Amino acid sequence: MIDGIVALYIFMLAAFTGYEIIGRVPVILHTPLMSGSNFVHGIVVVGAMVALGHATTDLERVIGFLGVVLGAGNAAGGYVVTERMLEMFKSSKPGPKKGGH
Amino acid sequence: MSIQTFINICYFVAAMLFIIGLKRMSSPATARGGIVWAGVGMVIAVVATVFTPGLENLTWIIAAVVVATALAWYSGKKVAMTDMPQMVALYNGMGGGSAAAIGAVALIAAANGTASHPMTGFYMALALLGSLIGAIAFSGSMIAFAKLQGWMDRRFTFPGQQVFNLLVFAATVAVGVWLFFTSSSLSITLILVFFALAILVGLLMTLPIGGADMPVVISLYNAFTGLAVAFEGFVLQNEAMIIAGMVVGAAGTLLTQLMAKAMNRSIANVLFGSFGTGGGGEAQSIAGAMKAVDASDAAVMIAYAERVVIVPGYGLAVAQAQHKIWELTQQLLKRGVKVRFAIHPVAGRMPGHMNVLLAEAGVPYDLIADMDDINPEFAQTDVSIVIGANDVVNPVAKTDPASPIYGMPILDVDQSKNVIIVKRGKGTGFAGIENALFYKDNAKMLYGDGQEVASKLIAELKALD
Numbered sequence: 001m002i003d004g005i006v007a008l009y010i011f012m013l014a015a016f017t018g019y020e021i022i023g024r025v026p027v028i029l030h031t032p033l034m035s036g037s038n039f040v041h042g043i044v045v046v047g048a049m050v051a052l053g054h055a056t057t058d059l060e061r062v063i064g065f066l067g068v069v070l071g072a073g074n075a076a077g078g079y080v081v082t083e084r085m086l087e088m089f090k091s092s093k094p095g096p097k098k099g100g101h
Numbered sequence: 102m103s104i105q106t107f108i109n110i111c112y113f114v115a116a117m118l119f120i121i122g123l124k125r126m127s128s129p130a131t132a133r134g135g136i137v138w139a140g141v142g143m144v145i146a147v148v149a150t151v152f153t154p155g156l157e158n159l160t161w162i163i164a165a166v167v168v169a170t171a172l173a174w175y176s177g178k179k180v181a182m183t184d185m186p187q188m189v190a191l192y193n194g195m196g197g198g199s200a201a202a203i204g205a206v207a208l209i210a211a212a213n214g215t216a217s218h219p220m221t222g223f224y225m226a227l228a229l230l231g232s233l234i235g236a237i238a239f240s241g242s243m244i245a246f247a248k249l250q251g252w253m254d255r256r257f258t259f260p261g262q263q264v265f266n267l268l269v270f271a272a273t274v275a276v277g278v279w280l281f282f283t284s285s286s287l288s289i290t291l292i293l294v295f296f297a298l299a300i301l302v303g304l305l306m307t308l309p310i311g312g313a314d315m316p317v318v319i320s321l322y323n324a325f326t327g328l329a330v331a332f333e334g335f336v337l338q339n340e341a342m343i344i345a346g347m348v349v350g351a352a353g354t355l356l357t358q359l360m361a362k363a364m365n366r367s368i369a370n371v372l373f374g375s376f377g378t379g380g381g382g383e384a385q386s387i388a389g390a391m392k393a394v395d396a397s398d399a400a401v402m403i404a405y406a407e408r409v410v411i412v413p414g415y416g417l418a419v420a421q422a423q424h425k426i427w428e429l430t431q432q433l434l435k436r437g438v439k440v441r442f443a444i445h446p447v448a449g450r451m452p453g454h455m456n457v458l459l460a461e462a463g464v465p466y467d468l469i470a471d472m473d474d475i476n477p478e479f480a481q482t483d484v485s486i487v488i489g490a491n492d493v494v495n496p497v498a499k500t501d502p503a504s505p506i507y508g509m510p511i512l513d514v515d516q517s518k519n520v521i522i523v524k525r526g527k528g529t530g531f532a533g534i535e536n537a538l539f540y541k542d543n544a545k546m547l548y549g550d551g552q553e554v555a556s557k558l559i560a561e562l563k564a565l566d
Contacts, residue, residue: 004223007335007343014331014344017120018351022359025127028460030356031453035189036126037352038323040119040139042192043345044199044330045166046112046150047337051206052165053156056215059289060206061158065165067202070239072169074196074326075147079140080177081188086126086133088460 035082042075104154111149112341118142119345123352146341182461183418186454187249190319193326194242197235200329204232205296207336208280212287224336225284229277231332233299238325240303245319248307257308263373266305273298306372314371316447316454317360321368324353360447366509389540396554399521399547400561406483408439410475412512413459415449416489416524420551423462426488429555430464432562441468443475443485443512445493472512482517487538488551489523495536506534520544523554 002010025033048071052064122139125131147166156162173192180188207228211220220228247253259265276295280287310318327349334342361368394402403409411430417423430440442464448455459469470478479485487494490512498509514520515538522539524546538544547554 002335002338002340002343007223010340010343011331011347014347015351018123018327018348018353019355021120021123021127021348022352022355026129028453028456028466029127029129029132030359031185031457032132033123033126034320034323034353034356035185036123036136036139037327037349037356038189038193038196039136039143040123040345041196041323041327041330041349042143043115043119043146043342044196044203044326044333046146047203047330047333047339047342048199049147049150049162049166050153050156050337050339051203052158052162053153054210054217055158055206056210057213060209060213061161063202063205063209064158065161067199067206068162068165069169070195070202071199072166073173074192074199075143075173076170077173077177077188077192077195079136079143080174081180081185081192082126082136083140084177084182085185085457086136088457 032082032085035078035085039075039078039082042071042078045071045075047071104152108149108153109340111145112339115142115146115149116341116344118145119341120348123348181421182458183421184250185457186316186319186449187246190242190245190249190315190322193319193323194239194246197238197242197322197326197329200235200326200333201232201239201296201299203333203337204228204235204329205292207333208232208287208292209289211284212289212292218338221284225281227332228336229281229295231329231336232296233273233277233302234325235329235333236296236299237303237306238322238329240300241307241325242303242319242322244304244307245315245322249315262305262309266302269298269305270302273302310371314366317357317366317368317371320353320357320360321372324350324357327351327353389542391539391546392544394521394545394547396547396549396557397561399545400558400565402519402521403433403438403484403486403558404436404562404565406438408441408478408482408484409433410441410443410479410482410485410514410517412443412445412485412487412490412494412514413448413455414445414488414490414493415454416491417551418449418454418458418489420489420553422488422551422555423458423464425552425555425559427459427462427464429559429562430468432559436562441470441475441478443470443472443514445472445490445512446510448490448493472510476513479513479516484519484521485514485517487514487520487522488554491524491536492534494538495534496541497534497537500537504534514538515541515543518543521547523547523549523551525550 048067052068055061055064118138119142122135125135210216327346331343331346331350334346433440444455492506494512494514496515497504498506498511520543
């Protein structure tokens, strides 16, 4: 059980972690990184699964079902799009190199 | 060890993998592996959740996960590279909607008296806050998606809009506060009203924002969704959601600031700036006329130039011209012409969008220059070729205080000896502003689709040999 003050500590430490990760990132990776962080919050699907799993009325079930659909879409779509973006970095090594492929 | 403990360990591992994955994604050398690390974390977390004790509706849960994963996977694979920004907006909106749905289920369960723990104080506050932010991210991202997809008018404004939006927002907050203080006897109707209003806030907030500001807006909603996930994670007592959501919330906020800074705008300016419509006063009229040039003349100009700078913009992405442009560049390099690509920080629809497309075509890193590196070099450049870029090369941003883009840093292409602008027609850019560059004496318009024009130029160059 996490109480309020422990939650605040986790919030704070996680926020600093996020801030540190993004600091000094090259412009070229801004888009993939935005897409990658978009994938990571797809973890919301896990919460939606639990919410639907504990739903007791039809209204809760309908909203919970929608939540799982949306969350899974976030996770799966976010992964594919990010992977495709990063795919393009495979042939190019950082540092000067002439001649393309 | 109980099953719940095992699941909690899985969540811990997932959270760790997310952080490692994001860290790896922030460096070009390790970026590709990063997403795989995070992906493994996601699979671990989702599979573990299925075994949560006391989970009902399991058939529905699995059906929803499988169907949505398949659809999103397919759509993500199928979409063209150029449409990536709106797909990010779409998937982000779905995440926000999911977080809001979790909040809704928790609140309705509390109203029915079936909540697993009492919904009071901190729980109630975070459930409401997460729902509000998640719902705004949901509807806002959907509008951003529709705008980028071209399904929607670029801007939608009406008199008194700002006041109206503020009233709707105030009403939403008021309903939320009312729910907070009546948490012992919640009304389901009022909960639904709260969500309807929150969704409306997201719609109203995003409608008046012009397309040029969309990258910042998408990034902002990405951070919103992260926060919403973290808050609803607390409501569900799910550590993986709290940590992943908060990391994304913070990272997304910083990323949004970096983007806004690159455009010389504040986030507040992006969100509320469109109401002011510039700094007041009429936009300065532009003197001169546009001069057209044909492909053969343009080919001669670049073939015998010493330095050529290519400025790609969103139009290049639309025309899928990145491969042809690289072919053209190779032709020029073979002739001994020094070619570089100049990338404005917000060229395309997201920062780094152009870099990604050029990387796809195989353009090496060392030919690609940032704005600050290339701007001093334009004065020594013989020919600048502007392909599908418009607002980021508009000198009005420096000269006309009445212009909406006044103050935005631009690429100083107008200082090069000659400018060739490849453009499909005479229309204005995404921001809807007349471009003074096109009327300059040293500027020539080469009309046509980016890919077609590049092919023609390649053919003409070959004919010169």
